[in-house]
Amino acid sequence: MPSVCFYFQVHQPYRLRRYSIFDTVHDYFDEIKNAEICRKVANKCYLPANQCIYDLIKLHEGRFRVSYALTGTVMDQFAAYTPEVIDSFKRLNDTGCVEFIAETYYHSLSFLYSRDEFKAQIKMHGDRIEKLFGQRGKVFRNTELIYNNEIAAAAAEMGYKAIICEGADHLLGYRSPNFIYRPPNADIKVLTKNYRLSDDIAFRFGNRGWTEWPLTAEKFAHWVNDANGCGYSINLFMDYETLGEHQWADTGIFDFLYHMPGEVMKHPHNNFKTPSEVVDTYDVSDVYDCHNLISWADTERDLSAWLGNAMQSNALQETYKLEAAVKAKGDEQLLSDWRRLQTSDHFYYMCTKYFADGDVHKYFNPYESPYDSYINFMNVLDNVQSRTK
């Protein structure tokens, strides 16, 4: 009787404009590019995907259910550039089959550097979601599924009943990610991502070299059925941009999405649940003990995509060093600018890990090189700092 639990991450950063050391204006973000990307992704992904999900909810009369994590920066950009996307999320919300997940407003790494800032951003995010959709998240996820016991405890302390994280092999061992876990140190349920099935959709779907290509709804439903008796919930966690943007429409991703729930529910024991429903339905099976930080990024599932080199740790440290000065200044614009700089993408662009090989990191990178992105970021940060004086 496995449930299928979808959680889609919806996020866009505020990309910086070219900012040289000789620039002095307090205008750091590339309005034109951000608007352009927001519109492009809205047309390729957000709008058609929302429509598809809406149709599925109607088709299955509420038995198809999903969850979303919308970052604050993407909601701000929708409001500014593509308000119709907000409307389509509201329409989804009105079906009662959609849950919104809590997270940091700025998709930041604040947990690692400032607990105050971390909490402030989660509250900001919660308020924004509540204002838009009238619900307050009960399940938390940290940026890029960065997770350890300490983060789970922090989420428990803030009253969340569950937290979402990567189902890392080295922590699960022989155990399945399809059960419900808890951290050793706090009263909160842990939902672990089934990365094999998630990545089959998110990364491998359109890959013609993959032995399972083409992935059909029937085949996927068959894999879901295989979990019957060996788990409660198959957690399919992925970027929403998978649909139509990472996997283009011509790969058949929307057809797959449209047919998959019907195929899954052909088996009478199968159903779809949101994260809250999963944890309300199923009990904890075992302890998920995570001391070192993990994430859902790359094959390493660690923090090296954001903290893998000296530039990244330096940029992060310098950013959070400004916290007290920025907050003491009492300048709302300054505070907002500084917070937008915290978005993890800025540090991801500085990653040198796979730079020479040209891969997924490059695809998402608006800069020619990680070095260029560091230089640009530090120039902006320098200007932000000058405003704190």
Next chain:
Amino acid sequence: MLGWEFPPYISGGLGTACFGLTRAMSSLGHEITFVLPQSVEHDPNTSSHVKLKVPTPGQVARAERRRGITRLAEIEGLENVTFRTIPAELRPYDRPADDETISEIERQLLIHEKEIATEEILTQATESAAASAADAPTKVLDGGSAPKKQHYGGDMFSEVHRYARLAMEMALEEGFEVVHAHDWMTFPAGIAVAAATSRPLVVHVHSTEFDRSGEHVNQRIYDIERQGVHAATKVIAVSLLTKNLLVKRYGVAAEKIEVVYNAIDKNGGTYAEPPAAIRRDEKIVLFLGRITMQKGPEYFLAAAKMVLEHVPNTRFIMAGSGDMIRKSIEMAAELGIGQKVLFPGFLRGDDVAKVYKMADLYVMPSVSEPFGIAPLEAMSHDVPVIISKQSGVSEILTHVLKVDFWDIHEMANKIIAVLRHPPLQRTLKEHGTFEVRRLDWRTAAEGCVDVYGKAIAAWRGH
């Protein structure tokens, strides 16, 4: 193989490429007869990265009496290379007489004061390295002794043709399958040898007249280059940049051209020195190369001016000689940064290693650089580099900073960033060292051998 400089006594350049290529080919088991325009001059201080045994003056004289035959097979790794020299007065980067040329004396006078200042800095660096104090050279600068004989004596073109005649005559005594000619000065020789011996000709383009002279090309040189690339069965270009230029400006069919990138020897010099414990508070930005139009010295200076407004405790070293040195010195003075820019002249051997040791950053602002081995040398000496996007080497390097040569704002922006942010410097160094290690001459040699195979096949089918 027809070349004119071997072994290298300057950083970068054609000699370095010929040396690296032939040594790697030799180790792959290929036999090479390398025809040089003149006897090999050697100064034990210069070739720091390879053990060299050189012919005595007597040997050279005997060799030259025997119409220039000498063997340097004792050179480590060059067992399969036979050297033959022709007493022709070819200099690799010579230009036919040019109004811009200034006399050696005038140049020495102009840069004399700069040298004193630079010498102080170089000496300081030397002193900080206690280990090497014993053998620290007292005379650090020699104002460009390598190209000292670089007079534009005689008529270059007749030298080129004399070399061609002698090379052809010499070639008739040798057995070989392919003729490989490096750059325009040996192209007439290549054409003659290939025709006389009925062998395929491969010409290797390390630089073109457009790279060296911009739009003011010397028509005769261009004609020789054009003849060479058209007569060749196959053309080797040192980069895609050069390949495209050969297609566009010389009308060569793209499929006739193969790109073989240059490389660098593993160890960046034998000048072993423990890292200086005490860092001076002055930052040093290095330009190292010929100071000519092609290398973009004026963009370097314009950027330097902007950098100094942000990071005043910076020194700019422009090491090298060339026909724009006077202009550059004057320009530095006009910009009011004369005190901050040093012109140590042409550096060689240990001085090169030493200046890399001091440098916080190496900048190659070339207007047009077919390849550019010098940044690889800088990287192998652990110096972060900024290179112009108008360089062949930027096609294969990722852990460097790249700028358009004309974008002095961005150049200054990046220079400042490297000087101000040690983590940037560190990351560039860490990855750069690794990246540069992957570029070896063996790969380049294999590339050339592959081209020979294609040339031979095409020649037979012809």
